[in-house]
Amino acid sequence: MSKLEEIVDALENKISKVLHKQEVLKQTNAKLSQQLQEHQQKLFDQQEEIATWADKYETLKIANSMLGSDDNKRETKLKINALIRDIDHCIGQLSE
Numbered sequence: 542m543s544k545l546e547e548i549v550d551a552l553e554n555k556i557s558k559v560l561h562k563q564e565v566l567k568q569t570n571a572k573l574s575q576q577l578q579e580h581q582q583k584l585f586d587q588q589e590e591i592a593t594w595a596d597k598y599e600t601l602k603i604a605n606s607m608l609g610s611d612d613n614k615r616e617t618k619l620k621i622n623a624l625i626r627d628i629d630h631c632i633g634q635l636s637e
Contacts, residue, residue, distance in 0.1 A: 607618040
């Protein structure tokens with residue numbers, strides 16, 4: 542009978558250890574999930590900031606070329622032509 546009790550005790554200890562390990566892994570998983578979410582949010586914020594800076598850079602390039610900079614004149618002319626085409630298209634739709 543004592544042999545059976547030893548086996549049951551050993552089995553209880555192993556189950557207890559497995560349950561404890563499972564709980565530790567759940568906590569670790571929750572912590573890692575939280576960190577992942579924080580990093581994803583930070584990445585999203587940084588991507589938005591990059592997009593904002595890219596827009597500002599494009600605006601600055603256009604402003605510089607309008608002020609007489611020769612570097613981006615072609616791009617500015619193309620942009621102005623595209624805007625004129627859009628305006629012409631809108632006028633055409635209004636006159637129909």
